[in-house]
Amino acid sequence: MRLKQITIFGFKSFADRTVITVPPGIVSIVGPNGCGKSNISDSVLWAIGEQSAKTLRADRMEDVLFNGTERRKPMGMAEVSLTFEGLDGSLTSRFGEFSELTVTRRLFRSGESEYLINKVPCRLKDIRDLLLEAGGSFKGHTIIEQGKVDGLINASPVERRGLIEEAA
Amino acid sequence: MRLKQITIFGFKSFADRTVITVPPGIVSIVGPNGCGKSNISDSVLWAIGEQSAKTLRADRMEDVLFNGTERRKPMGMAEVSLTFEGLDGSLTSRFGEFSELTVTRRLFRSGESEYLINKVPCRLKDIRDLLLEAGGSFKGHTIIEQGKVDGLINASPVERRGLIEEAA
Amino acid sequence: TKNLFLETFTELNRRFGELFGRFFPGGHAALALLDEQNPLESGIEIMAQPPGKRLRTIHLLSGGEKALTAIALLMASFLISPSPFCLLDEIDAPLDEENVRRFTTVLKTMTQQTQFLIVTHNKRTMEIADQLYGVTMEEPGVSKIIGVRLDVAEQLAVSA
Amino acid sequence: TKNLFLETFTELNRRFGELFGRFFPGGHAALALLDEQNPLESGIEIMAQPPGKRLRTIHLLSGGEKALTAIALLMASFLISPSPFCLLDEIDAPLDEENVRRFTTVLKTMTQQTQFLIVTHNKRTMEIADQLYGVTMEEPGVSKIIGVRLDVAEQLAVSA
Ligand SMILES: Nc1ncnc2c1ncn2[C@@H]1O[C@H](COP(=O)(O)OP(=O)(O)OP(=O)(O)O)[C@@H](O)[C@H]1O
Ligand SMILES: Nc1ncnc2c1ncn2[C@@H]1O[C@H](COP(=O)(O)OP(=O)(O)OP(=O)(O)O)[C@@H](O)[C@H]1O
Numbered sequence A, B: 001m002r003l004k005q006i007t008i009f010g011f012k013s014f015a016d017r018t019v020i021t022v023p024p025g026i027v028s029i030v031g032p033n034g035c036g037k038s039n040i041s042d043s044v045l046w047a048i049g050e051q052s053a054k055t056l057r058a059d060r061m062e063d064v065l066f067n068g069t070e071r072r073k074p075m076g077m078a079e080v081s082l083t084f085e086g087l088d089g090s091l092t093s094r095f096g097e098f099s100e101l102t103v104t105r106r107l108f109r110s111g112e113s114e115y116l117i118n119k120v121p122c123r124l125k126d127i128r129d130l131l132l133e134a135g136g137s138f139k140g141h142t143i144i145e146q147g148k149v150d151g152l153i154n155a156s157p158v159e160r161r162g163l164i165e166e167a168a
Numbered sequence C, D: 001t002k003n004l005f006l007e008t009f010t011e012l013n014r015r016f017g018e019l020f021g022r023f024f025p026g027g028h029a030a031l032a033l034l035d036e037q038n039p040l041e042s043g044i045e046i047m048a049q050p051p052g053k054r055l056r057t058i059h060l061l062s063g064g065e066k067a068l069t070a071i072a073l074l075m076a077s078f079l080i081s082p083s084p085f086c087l088l089d090e091i092d093a094p095l096d097e098e099n100v101r102r103f104t105t106v107l108k109t110m111t112q113q114t115q116f117l118i119v120t121h122n123k124r125t126m127e128i129a130d131q132l133y134g135v136t137m138e139e140p141g142v143s144k145i146i147g148v149r150l151d152v153a154e155q156l157a158v159s160a
């Protein structure tokens, strides 16, 4: 299974629908301070189910909705989709016959949230189960946030067990 | 009052007696990873009285004593001195007539520690009082440790009061 | 002491807003007392808006924006109550080149009252130093200090 | 599951030691179970000795040494249980040029099983990318993504 594309719309500073194609190998993201690089990694963390606003550098989860600028109004919805390809059809779940999978998360300013797989509404648990089955779970260390690289070293001996357990 | 010189001996990676002359203006300290740059700022933090081993990246305070290498034995004592000049003789304390002041801190492997002003043994409180009177206290923000620059932003509203109170 | 506190607070706020404007041209920042009735106990809130943005909280600032905002606050407090020296350990690490330039430009104006010792890997920060010291471990595990010229310093920061 | 855990632990330990040796030529590192009798509950200790040094605890490592040790552990876990993608946000910020070179050399060997998205300000890390994306805010406060060539990317990282 491979990550093929990230689509961000109304999430943090991505007011316009933005599609990022992810080729195989190494992709480097560059730009000046404050332009939105870490917001991309926040959007992926959010799409795979992150529940803590603080991890996304927000006070409340609504803070991830585009809050407007001097020239634009705030938006009422944030939506992030991750598209995976190269599935070998071995999934047991009802998505087994698809060769491509898109997981989507939405949040409305009303506080309502939605999760979808290939545009079909589902629960967060379905997304988590699917990602776990499809290809090596999304372990805690799939995303290393800015300034957190030595988290593994500073963690307590018991916290470090997570690394082994996820890999087992 | 001006900082004229830092002398480090037996503290962390400074096995040999090392004298750093501090000219007016801006001094820049450079070098590869792990060569001892942050150890210099730890040594200054320690000399002005830092009591927490954790702030000095140590488990116990004895960890600041030079612990040896493959070719050198561990040392039994760590000593750091800070020399200040340009005092205008206005100090009320018994050090009033000096134009130069050297504060020294020592730690022995036995756990014993010593504080000295101009080679005369004293208590930590004497050093703190002296620095406070001589020239603008050594406020919490005189030394910004590696990776801690946004500490002021991440601090709680009440913790930020310290900044005003020290400046008042 | 209530008046003294309010006076210091107002002065720090003014200086902070000024420096923030130099670091983020067109942006605005201010400090606020959470409980105006009780200044001697009240917590302090920081508001910071980079130009053209409308952030709900300072936690949404980027790594570099947070660092630069903290530096503005630090320098503001030095302007109202100077300390004889200040030691900064890789404070420029999160900043892009443009922001390093803004930071070093302001720093150079503050050396009358305060001496600065700056640990850095950044060539632009090395360039503004009056004196450069290199730290090496020719003998593994043992630190030595050597005075260096700028071209040597840049080399030293490049490799072990 | 006790055997499975021990097998995974041993394999992770072996890979970690190997990668640490590539990052710190001549150095040694290992993981240890604090309570060998009870592997399913035991905490895990990390030992890491850069070449020629004799550190009492990993907390005494420098900022760059800690980051590189954490990267070795991260990559070791990817080698035993690959994840389809990995997102790294300025993981190279604390590293000097030499260590960035060692990091990127190892990273290039891991792209068979894992895709890497790396946010960076470092020119050496940009150079190893198969694809470079620039993020800009031509309209203040609104992010846009543009595909860029290496020379443009280096420029973009320089200024707002
Ligand atoms: N809800 C939101 N609505 C609009 N903009 C937002 C929102 N949340 C964050 N932002 C914007 O995102 C910016 C921070 O972006 P980000 O953290 O991705 O920067 P970065 O490119 O990683 O920068 P650095 O190099 O400093 O780390 C803020 O300055 C703000 O403009
Ligand atoms: N008690 C001690 N005895 C001997 N050496 C020590 C002791 N404590 C720390 N060290 C040495 O100091 C090194 C760390 O130094 P320091 O943190 O100053 O590096 P640095 O120059 O700041 O590097 P970076 O650029 O990665 O931040 C350790 O690798 C270790 O060799």
Ligand SMILES: [Mg+2]
Pocket (backbone or CB within 6 Å): A037, A038, A146, C062, C063, C064, D089
């Ligand atoms: Mg960032």
Ligand SMILES: [Mg+2]
Pocket (backbone or CB within 6 Å): B037, B038, B146, D062, D063, D064
């Ligand atoms: Mg350091």
